[in-house]
Amino acid sequence: MNRSTLTCLLLAACMALPGVSSAATKKTRAAKPQAAETQSLATPLAPASDEQIEAAKRAHVGRYLCEFGQELMLDRNDANPGYLNLKFKQQTWVMRPVLSSTGALRIEDTRGQAMLLQIAFKSMLLNTRTGQRIVDACVHEAQQAALDEAKLNPQNTPSLFGN
Numbered sequence: 764m765n766r767s768t769l770t771c772l773l774l775a776a777c778m779a780l781p782g783v784s785s786a787a788t789k790k791t792r793a794a795k796p797q798a799a800e801t802q803s804l805a806t807p808l809a810p811a812s813d814e815q816i817e818a819a820k821r822a823h824v825g826r827y828l829c830e831f832g833q834e835l836m837l838d839r840n841d842a843n844p845g846y847l848n849l850k851f852k853q854q855t856w857v858m859r860p861v862l863s864s865t866g867a868l869r870i871e872d873t874r875g876q877a878m879l880l881q882i883a884f885k886s887m888l889l890n891t892r893t894g895q896r897i898v899d900a901c902v903h904e905a906q907q908a909a910l911d912e913a914k915l916n917p918q919n920t921p922s923l924f925g926n
Contacts, residue, residue, distance in 0.1 A: 808857065808873060811845020818860035819845045821868055823903035827886060830900040835888060837870070837879070837903075849879055851888060851898065884910040 811819070819839070824847070827835045833851075840846040840857060847858040847870060856872040858879065863869055870879040877897065878889045884906050888897040902910075 808843045808846055808859075811843070811859075814862065815860060816845040818862045818868060819847060821862070822847055822860050822870060823881060823886075823905045825903060827901035827903050829898045829902075831898075833898050835879075835898065835901055846873070849877070849888075881906075884913070 822837060824837050824839060827837065829835060835849060835851040837858075838848045838850075840848050843857070845860075847860060849856045849858050849870065849872075856874070856877050858870045858877075859873055861869045861871060866882075868881040870881060872878065872891070875891060878891050879901075880887050880889060884902070885899075886901040886903065886906070887899045888901065889895070890897050
């Protein structure tokens with residue numbers, strides 16, 4: 764695991780905790796996405812492994828509502844089974860899903876520019892080159908349903924609510 768990936772994962776883990784905030788975090792929120800070339804969605808890629816195909820099945824496909832009224836869209840890549848297409852504003856990435864040992868799903872850009880980190884209650888899009896967030900607090904309807912359930916039954920998620 765390279766240093767920028769580790770930094771992104773640590774940042775994501777800290778931001779998932781309620782009440783965690785810092786000057787660096789606030790500064791990161793203001794970061795603007797870098798201009799990226801749009802990769803062709805039909806670009807032939809290496810065949811996906813069985814693990815990658817299973818990871819792709821766990822990805823929340825569809826629309827995510829994000830902070831500041833932004834949204835992103837995650838779709839299956841029909842030309843390359845096991846890969847996904849991520850659209851945010853005018854940018855599009857072809858992504859490879861990877862399951863982590865923590866249960867988080869990393870959806871990594873095949874060109875090494877971006878990563879969508881999907882955890883239980885939210886997702887965030889990161890610039891892997893700078894280690895900064897492009898957009899945070901992205902919530903798919905499945906994540907919203909899981910959060911609503913956790914709020915109704917906090918005994919099932921004691922670490923999230925301080926119980």
